[in-house]
Amino acid sequence: MVWTIYHNPRCSKSRESLALLQANGIEPTVRLYLENPPDAATLRQLLSQLQLPARALLRDGEPEYDALDLANPQLSDDHILATLARHPRLLQRPIISNGQRAVLGRPPENLLQLL
Template structure:
């Protein structure tokens, strides 16, 4: 079964998570999500697998979060996902998926539970 990591090579946690997978003999499909962001349906499915709501996966200190007023509680799930697709810097990383499971690599060891 394919293991995928949504990866930012500039992020230390993302690099650590990728190294952890490789140390265990897993060569995941690497998606540099800042260059190739997931579409809304993919991101929605990832959120379902993570059992998270969009804001739970958002980097709230990033400029687009404030500029787009994403803290507005009246925004729908779809609006928040659309903002993450449009501004992938908002997506917390790394995310590792395997089949119907997903984990956020914070800390990196948390992804081991889905392997």
């Protein structure tokens, strides 16, 4: 099984999630998504694994959220995913995937569902 964590080392929840994986003997691929943003196709695949709507991946506290009018309920999933690919700071973090299923690591204990 290939584990991946979409990680921001400045985020405490992301660091805690990575530590929880490692404490369970899992050394995931660490993708620093701010430096290497996932494209819209990868985000769509993650959505399928998460079983969540695209809007659930948005961080609504970031300045870009308001500036890009992302609260607009008329926005399509395609629009949201394309925006996330261009503005990775808006992506909820961390996202942990085992290749088949994924969870948001807020709180980090969510990833216990995958272990």
